[in-house]
Amino acid sequence: MGTKYAPEALIGKRIVLVANLQPAKIMGVESQGMLLAAGAEEVLELATFLEEIPPGTRIK
8 A cells, every 4th residue: 555645645534444453564664553445456445435434433
């Protein structure tokens, strides 16, 4: 994801974040969560919502 989306491009976006994961080094960078995305090979798109969802809403 880091090659497709610059950190500043995510500001203000409502995305799905999987949090409270055990920290792990991924490609040399410490990760403490994951963004939910879908796609094939190098074509990935972040999971988003059609309607306004408050930050912190749990996904069921």
